[in-house]
Amino acid sequence: MRDYLILLFLGLLFFVPFLGGVHLFDWDEINFAEAAREMILTGDYFRPQIDFEPFWEKPPLFIWFQAISMHVFGINEFAARLPNAICGIATLLLVFHIGKKIFSRSFAWLWALAWMGSLLPHFYFRSGIIDPWFNFFIFCGLYGFIQFRWQFFTCQTAENRPSFWKKYRALLIGGWFVGLAVLTKGPVGYLIPMLVILIYWGKYKFRGRGYVKHFALFTLAAASVSALWFSAEILMHGTWFVSEFITYQIRLLTTEDAGHGGFFGYHFVILLIGCFPASVFAIPNLWGDHESEAEMMDETNPLVGCERSDLTTWMQILFWVVLILFSLVKTKIVHYSSMAYFPLTFLAAVTIWRAMKFRQFFRSTTFVLPAVGTVLAAAILAVPYFGNHLEILKPLFSRDQFALENLKAGSVWCWIHYLPGVVLAISVAAGFYFWKKKNVWRSAEVLFSGGAIFTASALFFYVKNIENYSQNAAIQFYESKSNEDCFVRPVGFKSFAHLFYTKKRAVCGDKTVDDFQNLRFGQPGKKVYFVTKITNLGDLQNCADCRELYRKNGFVFFERISNGFSTQPVLNLEK
Numbered sequence: 357m358r359d360y361l362i363l364l365f366l367g368l369l370f371f372v373p374f375l376g377g378v379h380l381f382d383w384d385e386i387n388f389a390e391a392a393r394e395m396i397l398t399g400d401y402f403r404p405q406i407d408f409e410p411f412w413e414k415p416p417l418f419i420w421f422q423a424i425s426m427h428v429f430g431i432n433e434f435a436a437r438l439p440n441a442i443c444g445i446a447t448l449l450l451v452f453h454i455g456k457k458i459f460s461r462s463f464a465w466l467w468a469l470a471w472m473g474s475l476l477p478h479f480y481f482r483s484g485i486i487d488p489w490f491n492f493f494i495f496c497g498l499y500g501f502i503q504f505r506w507q508f509f510t511c512q513t514a515e516n517r518p519s520f521w522k523k524y525r526a527l528l529i530g531g532w533f534v535g536l537a538v539l540t541k542g543p544v545g546y547l548i549p550m551l552v553i554l555i556y557w558g559k560y561k562f563r564g565r566g567y568v569k570h571f572a573l574f575t576l577a578a579a580s581v582s583a584l585w586f587s588a589e590i591l592m593h594g595t596w597f598v599s600e601f602i603t604y605q606i607r608l609l610t611t612e613d614a615g616h617g618g619f620f621g622y623h624f625v626i627l628l629i630g631c632f633p634a635s636v637f638a639i640p641n642l643w644g645d646h647e648s649e650a651e652m653m654d655e656t657n658p659l660v661g662c663e664r665s666d667l668t669t670w671m672q673i674l675f676w677v678v679l680i681l682f683s684l685v686k687t688k689i690v691h692y693s694s695m696a697y698f699p700l701t702f703l704a705a706v707t708i709w710r711a712m713k714f715r716q717f718f719r720s721t722t723f724v725l726p727a728v729g730t731v732l733a734a735a736i737l738a739v740p741y742f743g744n745h746l747e748i749l750k751p752l753f754s755r756d757q758f759a760l761e762n763l764k765a766g767s768v769w770c771w772i773h774y775l776p777g778v779v780l781a782i783s784v785a786a787g788f789y790f791w792k793k794k795n796v797w798r799s800a801e802v803l804f805s806g807g808a809i810f811t812a813s814a815l816f817f818y819v820k821n822i823e824n825y826s827q828n829a830a831i832q833f834y835e836s837k838s839n840e841d842c843f844v845r846p847v848g849f850k851s852f853a854h855l856f857y858t859k860k861r862a863v864c865g866d867k868t869v870d871d872f873q874n875l876r877f878g879q880p881g882k883k884v885y886f887v888t889k890i891t892n893l894g895d896l897q898n899c900a901d902c903r904e905l906y907r908k909n910g911f912v913f914f915e916r917i918s919n920g921f922s923t924q925p926v927l928n929l930e931k
Contacts, residue, residue, distance in 0.1 A: 359461070363452055363468055367445030370472060370812050371481045375441060376434030378819045379831050379857070384691075385484040386852040388414070389436035392422035393856060396431065403589065403597065407855055408862040412600040415585060417539040418486045436484040443488040444481030447471060450492075451698075454499065455705065458663050463709045466800060470637075470701035473804025476630035476690070477697040478811040486541055487691045493537035495698045498549045500530015501574055502670055506663055508566065527570060531577020538582035542605050546578055548695060551677045556670060609685050618688030623679055626690055631697060632732055633787070633803045636725045637704035640718035643672060668706060675699035712796040725791065729784030736810075737777035739818065743769035758891045761910030765828065767821035776814040779806055827853065829908040830887055834858045842883040843870050848892030875916070884916040 380386045391404045391411055404411040404419050421439040429435035448468045455464030471477050480488050504527035537545030553574075557567055589597055628635050645665060678696040685692065710716040742749055746763050753759040783806020790799035823831075830846075834857035837844055844854045854860070863869050875884045886896055890910050896902050897912075905913040 359452065359456075359465070360449060363448045364445060366472065367441075367448050370478070370808055371441040371444040372438070374816055375437040375482060376432055377816070378433070378823055379827070380433050380436060380484055380853075381823070382827055382851050382853050384486070385436065386856050388419055388486055389422060389433075389484055390852050390856045391419045392426055392436065393431050394862075395419060395423045396426055398862060403593070406852065407860070410597055410600075412597050413604050414486065414541060415539045415601075417536060418489055418541075421489065422484070433484075437482060440481050440483055440485070440488045443492055444471075444478075447481070447488070447492055450496070451701070455702075458667055459709065462712070462797075463705055466705035466708050467702055469800065469804040469808075470634040470704045471697070473807035473811075474631045474634040474697075474701065474704075475807060475811050476626075476694070477634070477701065478808060479815065480691065480694060482815060485691055487694045490537055490541040490545060491695045491698065493533045493540060494545055494548055494695060497530045497532075497534035497537060497578070498552060498670070498674065500526045500528075500533060501549070501553060501570075502667065504530065504570065505564075506666070508570070524573065527574055528577045531574040532581050534574075534578035535581025535583075538578065539585055542601070544605070546575075546582075548674075548677060548681070550575075551681070552670070552674050555673050555677065559669070559673070608687050611686050620683050622688045623682050623693040623696075627679070627693055627696055627700065628728065629732060630690070631700050632728055633725065633784075633807060634701045634704035636728055637707045637721060637800075638675075638700045639707075639720050639724060641668065641672070641703040641706050642675060645669070668703070671699035671702045675703070708796060708800045711794075712800075715794070717794070722791065726784065726788045729780075729788070733777055733781035733784055736780055736814065737774060739777070740769040740773035743767060743773070743821065756891075758889050758910040761890055761907075762825045765824040765909045767824040769821065773817050773821075776810050776817055779813060780810040783807065783810065825909070829911045830854075831857055833885075833887065833908075833911070833913055837885065840883070842885060843875055843880055844885045844887065845870070845872060845875050847872070847886050847888040847896065848894060849889055854887065886914040886916070888912050888914070 380389050387406065391406055391414075394405045394408060395401050398405065398408065401420065401423065402416070404414060404416050418439070422436055425435040425438045426432075429438065448471060451471060452464040452468045455467040504524070507523075507526060534546055534549055539545075553571060557564060557571075586598055631638075645668070675696050678693055678699075682688075682692045707718065707721065750760060750763065753763070783802055787799045787803035787806070790796075790802060830851070831853055834844060834854050838857065838859045844858050844860075846854055868874055869878075869880050874880055875886075885905075886902065888894070888896060888911070890907065890912055893912060896914050897904065901916055902914045903917050905915050907913070
C-alpha cells in the first residue's frame with residue numbers, strides 16, 4: 357500500500373499543478389474542450405457538437421469526462437486538462453500493479469518511473485487531448501485478454517471447474533475496456549488489439565485451444581459496450597451521424613488530413629526522441645527473446661517465468677503493430693503513435709531489470725543513450741539562446757511571412773530558462789556514468805527522475821513563451837470579445853479557439869446568420885470581427901466596409917463597420 361500511496365503523491369505532484377497555466381492549444385485541445393463546453397451550454401450530453409453543429413469526428417466518452425470536470429471546476433483550461441492528469445495517476449498505479457504481479461517490486465517501480473520520466477508520456481498527461489484515456493482503455497482491454505489466456509491454461513489442469521463468470525471475467529472485462537476505447541476515439545480502439553491478438557496467434561501458427569471462441573467472446577464484449585451509444589444514436593437520429601463518423605475515420609487513415617502529412621519514418625523519430633530515455637533502453641528488447649535461463653527459473657512460482665516471457669512477446673507485437681500501422685496511415689500527427697508508450701516503457705523496464713538482476717547488458721544502450729541524450733539536451737539548451745538571438749532564425753523563415761511576424765512576439769528569455777536543459781544534461785551525463793559503472797538502479801533513478809523534473813520544468817518555463825510566438829495574439833483578441841455581443845470569424849485558416857475563448861453562444865433561429873457569406877455581405881444584426889493571417893488577407897484589406905483594427909505577430913484583425921442592423925435573437929445559455 358505504501359508504494360501505491362507514493363505513486364499517487366508523485367502523480368499529483370507532477371501532473372496536476374499549473375494545468376491551467378497556459379491557454380489550450382489549437383486544434384485538438386480546444387476542439388475537445390469546446391465540445392464539452394457546448395454540452396454544458398446546450399444540455400445535450402448525448403451527441404458532441406462543435407459550433408453548435410453535430411461533431412461526428414469523435415465519440416463522446418472523453419468529452420463527457422471533460423464536461424464533468426467543467427461542472428466541478430468551471431469552464432477553463434484546468435478543468436479541460438484534469439481528466440488526463442487523473443489518467444496519468446491511474447496509469448502509474450496500473451503498470452506498477454501489473455509489474456509487481458508478473459515481475460517484482462523493483463520492476464514495477466522501473467516501469468512506473470519510465471512513464472513518469474520519459475518526455476512525451478509525461479507531457480500528454482498534462483494535456484487536454486483524447487489519447488491518454490484512449491490508450492489506457494486499449495491497454496487494459498488487451499491485458500484482460502492476455503490475463504485470461506494465462507488463467508485459461510491454468511484452469512485446464514485444475515481439479516475444480518470455475519463458474520462461467522470466474523472463468524471468463526478477465527476476458528469480458530478486457531472486451532468492455534476495448535468498447536470504452538471505441539467510445540473514446542473510434543474503431544481504431546478495436547483495430548489495434550485485434551491486430552495484436554491475431555498476429556500473436558499467427559506467431560504460433562494459429563494454434564491454441566479455444567482461441568477463436570475466446571476472441572469472438574472478447575469482440576462481443578467490446579461491441580456490447582460501444583453499441584450502447586452507437587445504436588442509441590441510430591435509433592434517435594438515424595444513420596447520418598454514424599455514417600459520417602465512419603467515413604471520417606476511413607478518410608483519416610487513407611489521406612493526409614488538414615495538411616498533417618509526413619515521411620514513412622516519422623513515428624520512428626518521434627518515439628526515439630520523444631520517449632527518451634525509455635526509448636533507448638527499450639531498443640534491445642524490441643524484437644527477439646533475450647530472457648536468460650536464470651530469469652525463467654523462479655523457485656516460488658514456476659509459472660512466473662512463462663508469464664514474463666509471454667508478456668514481453670505481447671508488448672513487442674503491440675509496439676510494432678502501432679508503429680507500422682501509423683507509419684502506413686497517411687495522416688501523421690505526433691500523438692497517433694502514443695499507444696506505443698505502453699510497450700516502450702515496459703520493454704525499457706525489462707532491459708534495466710535484466711541488467712540489474714542478471715547483469716545482462718547491451719552495447720546499443722551504451723552507444724545510443726549518450727548520443728540521443730546529448731542531442732536532445734543541446735536542442736533544449738538552444739531554445740532560450742535562439743529566443744534571445746532571433747536574427748539567426750529569421751533567414752530560415754525568409755519565405756514565410758507569417759512565421760517571421762510570429763518571431764516578433766517579444767517573449768522574454770533569461771538565465772532561468774536554461775534550467776530545464778541543464779537538468780536534462782546533468783541527468784544524461786550522470787545516468788550514463790552510472791550505466792557504464794554497471795550501477796544500474798542508480799542510472800535508471802537519475803535518468804527517469806531527471807526526465808520527470810525536466811519535462812515538468814520545461815512545461816512551466818517554456819510553453820508560455822512558445823505560445824506567445826504561435827497563438828497568443830489571436831487568443832487575447834478572442835478573450836477581449838468574450839463579453840461583447842458580436843460575431844468573431846477566422847478567415848483563411850481553421851481554428852476552434854474563437855469559439856472557446858469568445859464564449860460563443862448558440863444562435864437561435866436562422867443557423868446561417870453567422871456563416872461567412874452572411875457575416876461578410878449580409879446583415880447579421882451585430883458587430884462582426886474577422887481574424888486572418890498576414891499571408892492570407894484576401895479581399896478584406898480592400899473592402900470599404902471592413903476596417904483594419906491592428907496587426908500583431910502575424911495575425912490581422914478587422915471590424916466590419918457597415919453591416920446593417922436587424923435584431924437577431926441569440927440563445928444565451930450561460931448561467
